[in-house]
Amino acid sequence: MKNKIEISGLQVHYGDKPALNGVSFDVHPNEILGIIGPAQSGKTTLLKVINRTLEFTPEATVQGSVKLDGVDIDTIGDVYELRRRIGMVLPLPVGLPLSIYDNVAFAPRTAGLRTKPELDEIVERCLQQAALWDEVKDRLDSLGTKLSGGQQQRLTIARALSHQPEVLCLDEFSIAIDPVTTMRIEDVLKTLQTEMTILLVTNLVQQAKRLANRTAFFLNGDLIEIDTTDVIFSENPANQATYDYVNGTFG
Amino acid sequence: MNAMTTRAERKQKFVLQGIPFIIFGIAAIPIWKALKKTDAADMQVVSPNVLSMLLNDLYILLSVSCLAILLGIVCAFYLEEWLPKNNWARRLIESHVAILTSIPSTLYGILAISIFFSYAGTLKVIDGAPPAQNTESIPFQRNTTLFCGEVLTFIFMVTPVTIKTTQEALRSVATPVREAVFALGASQWQVLRQHVVPIAFIRILAGGCRAMSRAFATAALLIGIYIWYDTTDAGGMSGRFILFLAVSLFLSVFSSSLTEVYDSDLTQRS
Numbered sequence A: 001m002k003n004k005i006e007i008s009g010l011q012v013h014y015g016d017k018p019a020l021n022g023v024s025f026d027v028h029p030n031e032i033l034g035i036i037g038p039a040q041s042g043k044t045t046l047l048k049v050i051n052r053t054l055e056f057t058p059e060a061t062v063q064g065s066v067k068l069d070g071v072d073i074d075t076i077g078d079v080y081e082l083r084r085r086i087g088m089v090l091p092l093p094v095g096l097p098l099s100i101y102d103n104v105a106f107a108p109r110t111a112g113l114r115t116k117p118e119l120d121e122i123v124e125r126c127l128q129q130a131a132l133w134d135e136v137k138d139r140l141d142s143l144g145t146k147l148s149g150g151q152q153q154r155l156t157i158a159r160a161l162s163h164q165p166e167v168l169c170l171d172e173f174s175i176a177i178d179p180v181t182t183m184r185i186e187d188v189l190k191t192l193q194t195e196m197t198i199l200l201v202t203n204l205v206q207q208a209k210r211l212a213n214r215t216a217f218f219l220n221g222d223l224i225e226i227d228t229t230d231v232i233f234s235e236n237p238a239n240q241a242t243y244d245y246v247n248g249t250f251g
Numbered sequence B: 001m002n003a004m005t006t007r008a009e010r011k012q013k014f015v016l017q018g019i020p021f022i023i024f025g026i027a028a029i030p031i032w033k034a035l036k037k038t039d040a041a042d043m044q045v046v047s048p049n050v051l052s053m054l055l056n057d058l059y060i061l062l063s064v065s066c067l068a069i070l071l072g073i074v075c076a077f078y079l080e081e082w083l084p085k086n087n088w089a090r091r092l093i094e095s096h097v098a099i100l101t102s103i104p105s106t107l108y109g110i111l112a113i114s115i116f117f118s119y120a121g122t123l124k125v126i127d128g129a130p131p132a133q134n135t136e137s138i139p140f141q142r143n144t145t146l147f148c149g150e151v152l153t154f155i156f157m158v159t160p161v162t163i164k165t166t167q168e169a170l171r172s173v174a175t176p177v178r179e180a181v182f183a184l185g186a187s188q189w190q191v192l193r194q195h196v197v198p199i200a201f202i203r204i205l206a207g208g209c210r211a212m213s214r215a216f217a218t219a220a221l222l223i224g225i226y227i228w229y230d231t232t233d234a235g236g237m238s239g240r241f242i243l244f245l246a247v248s249l250f251l252s253v254f255s256s257s258l259t260e261v262y263d264s265d266l267t268q269r270s
Helices: A043-050 A079-085 A100-110 A116-129 A149-162 A179-192 A205-211 A240-246 B007-037 B050-082 B088-102 B105-127 B131-137 B139-171 B175-183 B188-229 B231-269
Strands: A005-014 A017-027 A032-036 A060-068 A086-089 A167-171 A197-201 A214-219 A222-228
Touching: A005 A043, A017 A043, A017 A060, A017 A222, A032 A043, A032 A205, A043 A060, A043 A167, A043 A197, A079 A086, A086 A149, A100 A116, A100 A149, A116 A149, A149 A167, A149 A179, A149 B175, A179 A197, A179 A205, A197 A205, A214 A240, A222 A240, B007 B088, B050 B088, B050 B139, B050 B188, B088 B139, B105 B139, B105 B188, B139 B188, B175 B188, B188 B231
Parallel strands: A032 A197, A032 A214, A086 A167, A167 A197
Antiparallel strands: A005 A017, A005 A060, A214 A222
16 A cells, blocks of 8 residues: 655754654555644644645754655645645634635635635535534625634634645644534544545544544654554553553653 | 844844944045035025925925835835845845934934035035025026935935834734645745735835834924024925924824724734
8 A cells, every 4th residue: 555645764953952853654545643742742843844834934954754645745846736735724723814705715716716606615515524614604704813713723624625635634623622513523534534644633642542543652753653543542552651641641 | 033143143243234334434524525515505495485395395205105115115025025034135134224213313304414415515516506506596406406315315214114114014914824824825925915915004004104204203393493593484494394294293193093993903803
């Protein structure tokens, strides 16, 4: 089976401070890969390397290679094309100062789609997938930034889905969403798995347990362990630190 | 913005800031000579026609808005959006902007009188005709040099302040917004045109107005001093005084109303 993403020897430094020290692993196609680990372990940095938004941090230096479908992402000439293939949901909900409709339609429009019926369909589908459609379908013209925190978070999920990405990176997407709605989105993610590969960074280890096919445990910029979720959450994972973190006795 | 931390960078900044002082020093020699030659008659404004003076001021207003503010905005966009963060040209421009904005605005007026106006006078002396008689016969030429001097002063006063306020307006557009738009596959130009400029526009406008207000207040002050110094042409000059003061007052009130009224809405949006 061909790997969707191949990461080998990835090192990232912010100035002198290391953020990732030589991480290597593969992501299989159509899997949900849970990424867990405490703060400062390099989870968000990893996602930023994959869609090359780390380039906006001037002091960051990247070594090693990341391959998407066997192609090194550094050799992809059109970085905007690369970013369109990867959906990204950031931990802080960023509603763009546009209407709800325009927020979701932004990426398809950027890619050159202009016809109204097609945009309508994409907007409705994405908002439904993000479990937001019922709450906003009567006020698609109001400002996206006027929504509540949890609604904005779901709006960013809808936005990330709007350009039909091959890889969906979720960085602590459920941070401001109530448990019931979170469960609805998790169900959607399970169905989306057939269309795309999902990287799920989460602080809720139970969420990784519920959703992920495989789980990776990061600690201080090192990949401690990557294995199927059953093994990671079993009584005997390969590394003692993983067991401690997963069972909440870390320290 | 990354702070200037290393010793070498601080040293470089210090040297770069020294350049304008050297330039001013070299320029001071002909200015000093010119000041010695200038007599009171040379400083008088020629045309006694109030209307033409006010029209002249309107020309200045238009040319300054076009030149100084556009120059400042373009410069600020270049600095913020395209120039690399750690670059000698950025350090050069930013340290000079810092110097120029920190100079009190009254000082600009005095500099303007001593540099541009008296230097124009010496040029006429070199031409061979005494400036006092020359201005009687050809008032238009005299007005043109005055006009250029005033516009140059305004550019020196307005541009740095516009650069500063525009930069701050652009920085006020939060990095998460930019990163979110970039993550959706938008290009630099699309990010600027569709997100950064609409959010920052009101602040840029208010900053430009504030810079203009500063310049007009200084001009009004200088004209006021001139009235008390020489009351031979009091009618026309006090007309200009009131015009400049009124425009300055209007612009400052307008800029604060822009930030108070419109920007509160936009900060909610961003």
